[in-house]
Amino acid sequence: MKIFLFLALISSVILSKELALDTLLKEYENSASLYKETKKDASGMLIVYSREDLDAMQAYSLKDVLKTIRMSNLSVSNIGTLQLKKSGQGKNAAPAIKVYIDNYELTTVLQSNALDMYANMDIYFVDHIEIYQSGSSFAFGNMPGNMVIRLYSKNPSRENSSSFSIGLNNKSGYNLRAIDASTFGDDYNYLIYADTKKINYNEYNNKGYILSRDMLSSQAHFRIYKKDDFDIEIDAITTDADIFSGLALSPIGGKNKKSYGYINLTKYFDTNIKLSLSTSIEKKNMSSIDDKGLHFYDATVSKSFNADAISNTYKLILEKKIINGNSDFLIGTQFQRNTINIGSYSSGSLNPKFGADKLDIYMLYSEELYNINKNNLLAISAKIDHYRDSISQSHTDYSARIGYISHLTKNLKTKLFLNTLYSLPTIIQTSYAAAVFQVNPKLEDSRMKIASTEIEYIKDKNKFITGYTYKVSDNTIIFNKNKKTYINLKETLYFNRYYLRDEYRLDLNNKFVFEYYSGYKDHEASPNRGFLLQIFTKIDNFNIYNELVYRNGYKYNYGFGDIKINAGYDYTSSISYEYNKNIQIKLKGENLLNKAFKSVIDPRGLLNVPSVERKVFMNMEYTF
């Protein structure tokens, strides 16, 4: 803590000296930041991680960003995957978080949430990240969700380079990354990226049984496009991880192997029409072997479980934009087919039941952005979705949203959004899951009504933001541990949350961010309060970054009596040195206090594990 305070003090008093032309170049870089082109203020409550932020944070993987997001907790599951839960949510919650890479919404089917696959992805090829909370605009055309995470890849016309990076850490983990991005011909852009890494974690001894979640992972990404003409995006990711505690608490073996890939083709026509075609494939193989036996939902017990399956999605999107006077109107339609092919499913004497193996989704959505005058914008969007599955169940549901954005003065901006939206049960809840719980094909959509407001005040070097969200949830999907399945809760749930954020920019290279949030709900099964402190400092060729993420302590009862989880303090510090224009050397430590927020693995409270462990990374980057 003393080191942190010392660095904070240094940050506040030392300013770097720069040449006038360097200052102009930096101002140009800031003014041309790509997030200014892509961010959509009218689309929700927005948090932006610019390229400058991500570089300074030494955010190697997406989890480095996820752990800092307000009103959410980065948790680790019993099978070792990283999951982003909303404040207060418990172990079994499956929040509807939608993830995009450029134009494409990741369509993982076998995993309830794309972050199960992508939370650990490297973001070396990512320029900036936008996070829309409290229900985003339906103009994104995504499947229903109340948080949208958009990753934008680096712009090849700004890269014009090839880079190679090698990283090592004190847990004997490594990563290798390479990227090449440039332009050719008549404004054609391409980006090629590949990485491979080994992530090692601490092993946990649970009464003589060793829990490991070490992981090997590789990813490749390719994009070629011409602005306003066409766009081709291809991505493939694969992970092979130890099963951690698996489906019980006495593991003696098991693996969680996953892979996912997609290709997305987009064509832009002169008449403001956009056409996209895409397909994806996902493979999952999970095995869990437990010394004391796995307790399946039909009360049978087996030493092992093994399942593998493949899913595919096919998607077609057609959108048209009409700009007329003060009106900017978008109408879009989508068709998506999800299929599952179950390979093996070995679950002892249990006779497994599965839900539908095919789901067709027809979507129609529109958004009107109407400028009342130059300082006031009205945003209205609606979406209607029709679902038809292979066991002849069909239903239709809708979402609607009205937003009002006003620049009250030059310095003061407000946003107000009223949303009604639904959350679709995941395939894991309805059709295909590990045998420790039973799928429930009869599960219905849950409905949320959200009112949210935000005020932003900018004065000189200071930007202050405060926001409030009130949410009512009906038909909420919860896990019923007695029935060992997911059910719709009849009771209505109420939530409210507020946040305060202050960004103070001392100069072009030095800034402070402080953010605090607090939420209220009836049952808190994870932290509901937290703060984030970030200090960005540049001294000559050194970039120094300090970060403290706090999550409050709480008590919860998973059926074995109250368990108490202590407050978490995750302190990250990093320094990078630009040796010359080609070489950068980086050093980073995360969870340095070893007091980061912990997730509950054993519901009796006997084993709690931090999603971010204490690690020190060293990285070297070479640019050609």
Place this chain on the structure above:
Amino acid sequence: MKIIILLLIAIVTFASDTVHFQSKILEKVLSDISTPKKLKIWTDDIKILNELKDHKVLNMVNHICDSNLVIIKNKKHLSKDCKADFIFVLKYNLLNEIPNSFGAMFWKKGRPNIVIIEPRINKQNISISKDLEPYLEERVW
């Protein structure tokens, strides 16, 4: 068309800020070089040309044939009939493609950069101020 949608305003503001700083950098570079002839400047980047056209110090002209220094982002816009004495480019690879270009402003690894090629300015009798010395390079990579 009277489109004043906030989003569009934001995009327009973003674009004009970008051109403003781009022009400021060019203004600084061109003010820090001395040539045997008084400079008459033309660029194929219309936004920069518009931003700098009323500049008090830089002498901007509307046609390439009236200029002796050109700022080029597309090689096709160089004229065979009206050869410029001095060429500054807006893409790094143009330094290779146009052997008599003496400097560049370009993006690399997400950052804007300036480079002045020392042997070329020496050959063209261009002298530079001390402020530009950190941007000198011996050769084009």
